Amino acid sequence: MTRPDMADQDSTAASTVTPGDQAIPRQSRLKHRPGELTITSEPFGETADGVPVERYTFGSDSGVQVRMLTYGATIQSIELPDRDGNLASVLLGLPTLADYQDHSPYFGATIGRFGNRIAAGRFTIDATTYQVPANDGENALHGGPQGFDKVVWHATVIEEDDRVGVSFSYLSPDGEMGFPGNLDTTVSYTLDGTGRLTINYHATTDRPTPVNLTNHAYFNLAGEGSGTVEDQLLWIAADRYTPVGAGSIPLGPPAPVEGTPFDFRAAKPIGRDLRAGDDQLLLTQGFDHNWVLDGYQPQRVRQVAAAYDPGSGRWLxxxxxxxxVQFYSGNFLDATFPGLTGRIYRQGDAFTLETQHYPDSPNQPDFPTTMLRPGESYDSTTIFGFGVA
Known part of the structure; x- marks a missing residue:
C-alpha cells in the first residue's frame, strides 16, 4: 500500500492527501486576495454570574470564516463554500451563550488542564496524590466538571499581513479542579490566506502538574445539521491505537490497527466498519479511541489525518x-437540543479529531509524558487546513 507523504501542510506536490481505493483531494479551489482577511468583535451576552462574553469573527467572505467566543475559547463556527459556492459551517455549534452553558458536549471548546480521561480522577506526582472531581462515571474527563471549556478567557486580537485571529489567555490557579500549580495558559487561533487555522498552545507552571491541551471541534464537512458523516472519507496516519476497558481507560500497550475496524491507513468511509461486531466498538458505541500517530517527535509538526465529503467537495x-489523536464518531449526540441553525444533531452527525497525548497518561508510565515542571514550557501546534475540490 502506498503511503501518503507526511510533510507539513505547506506541501502541495500531490493531487491527493491519501491514496487507496478512495482518495482525498489535496488541492483547493478556495481563493483569497491580498488584504481580504478581516476581524471584528461583538458582545455575546453574559455568563450566569454576570461575566461579559465576546464573539470574534475573522477570515474571508469568499474563503474560510471563523467565529470564536471568549467563553471556553470556543470555536462556534467555521464557514466555507462547497464546490458550488454554497456556504455552510463545517463545525457543530450552538446559537446562544446559555446553550453553551446548559448543554454543550464541548462543542469547539479549548480543553484543559487535561484533555481526555484520568482514571478515577487520581494521579501521583513526587509521592503526592491529587484528586480531580469525577465527571465521567468514576473518571475525570477534560479537566473535570469546571474545565477550561467553562471559563471566560482574556482575548487579544492578532492582525497581521498574512493572518488574523485571537490569542486567548487564562491563569488557572493552584488547586483548581484539584490540579497543582498556577498554570499560565495562552492559546492562539490564527487563520491565513490559504484556509489554514493554526492553533498554538503555550503554558507554564510554578509547580509540577500534568498538562494536555486540545480543541474539541465536531466536524461535518457537508455542513452542520446536514445529517450523518458516515459517507465522509477519513484517513489517519497510525499503525496502532489504544484499546480501552470500562470507562474508556486504556487497557495497556497500544495494539495494531491492521485487520480491525480501526485501520484508517487508507482513506475509507467513516461508516464502513462502524457496525462491525468488534468488542471495542460495542464498548464505546462506535469510534471513541486514541490513535497512536506515526512519526511522533516532540515539536515536529507533520500531517496526521485528512477527511473529505464527496458530496460537497469540502476537505480537511x-x-x-x-x-x-482522539477520533470520535459522535456516538452520544442525542437529538435533545437544536444546533447552530436550529437543526437537531443526532448520533453520528459529526466526528472529532482531537490532537493530544494519550488518555490517562499521568497513570501510564509507558506513555509519552504529560508532566510539566517549573522552568519548562508546554508548547504545541495543531493546524486544521480547509479546502474544496
Whole structure:
C-alpha cells in the first residue's frame, strides 16, 4: 500500500492527501486576495454570574470564516463554500451563550488542564496524590466538571499581513479542579490566506502538574445539521491505537490497527466498519479511541489525518506535533437540543479529531509524558487546513 507523504501542510506536490481505493483531494479551489482577511468583535451576552462574553469573527467572505467566543475559547463556527459556492459551517455549534452553558458536549471548546480521561480522577506526582472531581462515571474527563471549556478567557486580537485571529489567555490557579500549580495558559487561533487555522498552545507552571491541551471541534464537512458523516472519507496516519476497558481507560500497550475496524491507513468511509461486531466498538458505541500517530517527535509538526465529503467537495487536513489523536464518531449526540441553525444533531452527525497525548497518561508510565515542571514550557501546534475540490 502506498503511503501518503507526511510533510507539513505547506506541501502541495500531490493531487491527493491519501491514496487507496478512495482518495482525498489535496488541492483547493478556495481563493483569497491580498488584504481580504478581516476581524471584528461583538458582545455575546453574559455568563450566569454576570461575566461579559465576546464573539470574534475573522477570515474571508469568499474563503474560510471563523467565529470564536471568549467563553471556553470556543470555536462556534467555521464557514466555507462547497464546490458550488454554497456556504455552510463545517463545525457543530450552538446559537446562544446559555446553550453553551446548559448543554454543550464541548462543542469547539479549548480543553484543559487535561484533555481526555484520568482514571478515577487520581494521579501521583513526587509521592503526592491529587484528586480531580469525577465527571465521567468514576473518571475525570477534560479537566473535570469546571474545565477550561467553562471559563471566560482574556482575548487579544492578532492582525497581521498574512493572518488574523485571537490569542486567548487564562491563569488557572493552584488547586483548581484539584490540579497543582498556577498554570499560565495562552492559546492562539490564527487563520491565513490559504484556509489554514493554526492553533498554538503555550503554558507554564510554578509547580509540577500534568498538562494536555486540545480543541474539541465536531466536524461535518457537508455542513452542520446536514445529517450523518458516515459517507465522509477519513484517513489517519497510525499503525496502532489504544484499546480501552470500562470507562474508556486504556487497557495497556497500544495494539495494531491492521485487520480491525480501526485501520484508517487508507482513506475509507467513516461508516464502513462502524457496525462491525468488534468488542471495542460495542464498548464505546462506535469510534471513541486514541490513535497512536506515526512519526511522533516532540515539536515536529507533520500531517496526521485528512477527511473529505464527496458530496460537497469540502476537505480537511490535520497536522500536529502531538503523539495521538482522539477520533470520535459522535456516538452520544442525542437529538435533545437544536444546533447552530436550529437543526437537531443526532448520533453520528459529526466526528472529532482531537490532537493530544494519550488518555490517562499521568497513570501510564509507558506513555509519552504529560508532566510539566517549573522552568519548562508546554508548547504545541495543531493546524486544521480547509479546502474544496
Amino acid at each position: 487536513r490535520v497536522s500536529t506535533d502531538q503523539p495521538g
